Amino acid sequence: MNNTDEKHVRSGFVGIIGAPNAGKSTLLNQVLGQKISITSKKPQTTRDRILGIVNRPLSQIIFMDTPGIHRSKSLFNRRIVDQAILAMEDADMILFMIDAASRNYTAEKLILAQLKTIEKTVILALNKIDLVRKDQVYALVEEFQKLHEFKAIVPVSAEKGVQVEDLLREIENALPEGPRLYPEETLTDVSERFLVKEMIREKVFRLTGMEIPYSSAVTVDAFTVEKRLILIHASIHVIKDSQKGIIIGKKVPCWQNRGKSTKRHRRNAGEKSSF
Secondary structure, three states, X not given: OOOOOHHHOEEEEEEEEEOOOOOHXXXXXXXXXXXXXXXXXXXXXXXXXXXXXXXXXXXXXXEEEOOOOOOOOOHHHHHHHHHHHHHHHHOOEEEEEEEOOOOOHHHHHHHHHHHOOOOOEEEEEEEOHHHOOHHXXXXXXXXXXXXXXXXXXXXXXXOOOEOHHHHHHHHHHHOOEOOOOOOOOOOEOOOHHHHHHHHHHHHHHXXXXXXXXXXXXXXXXXXXXXXXXXXXXXXXXXXXXXXXHHHHOOOOOOEOOOOOOOOEOOOOOOOEEEO
C-alpha cells in the first residue's frame, strides 16, 4: 500500500456497457496499460465478464468488461447479454459507451430503457471521436443530454487514448469513498490460463469468417513453466465436422475457380486442433 490516507480514497465497481463493437474492451486495455481483454472487429468477441483494476493515487476503479448488449433470437447470445445486464445491477456505477462513428440505434434504445429501471450513476463515453467531425460530436452530446440524466458525457478515443484521462477523472469523482478492495499490484481477477484461452480465441475471431468464431470454443489442456519456457497445450473445439479443416488449415487453396465456384476442398481432421 502507498502512504495515501485511505479515508480519502474512492473505490468501486464500474460496469462498462454498450453495443457490440462500441470499444469496451479497447478502453479497458487502454486504461490498464496492457491487454487483458481480447478485441476484434466482429461483434460479441467478449463472452465473459472480466475485471480490470485501475489503481490511482486517490482511487481504485474496478472496471467490469461485459459482452455487447443487443437483441438476439439465439439462446446462446441471450445468455451472453444476460451477463452484461447482471453487471449493470452489480456495479456501483455504469459507464455507457457509444460508437460515435457507427451507431447501433436498436442497442442504444435497449440499453437506455434498461438504465431507466436502475438507480445508478451513469457516465456516457462517446467513443471513436477520431473518426467523426467535431460538429457531429457536439450534436451527439446535445442528443444524449435529452435522453438520460448522465453524470457526465465525455467524448473519447479509446484506441488513441484521447481524453481517456478526462474520463477516468469523471469516474473517480463519481465513485463512493471507500478502501481499496484489491491489492494495488492486482490488474485483473482472471487467471493466466484464462488469458491464454482468450488470446487463442481472439486469433480464431480475427483469422476466420462466417459462423466459425461463434461455433468454436477454446480450452487450455496444459500450462506449465519450465525454467524460462512456458509450455501451453490448448484445444480449439468446433461444432461441425466441416469446420475442422478451416481451423486446422489446408494444403490446397480454399477456393477453386475463384469467382465461379464456392466448392471447398476438405480433408479429414480430428475432433480438435491442439497447439
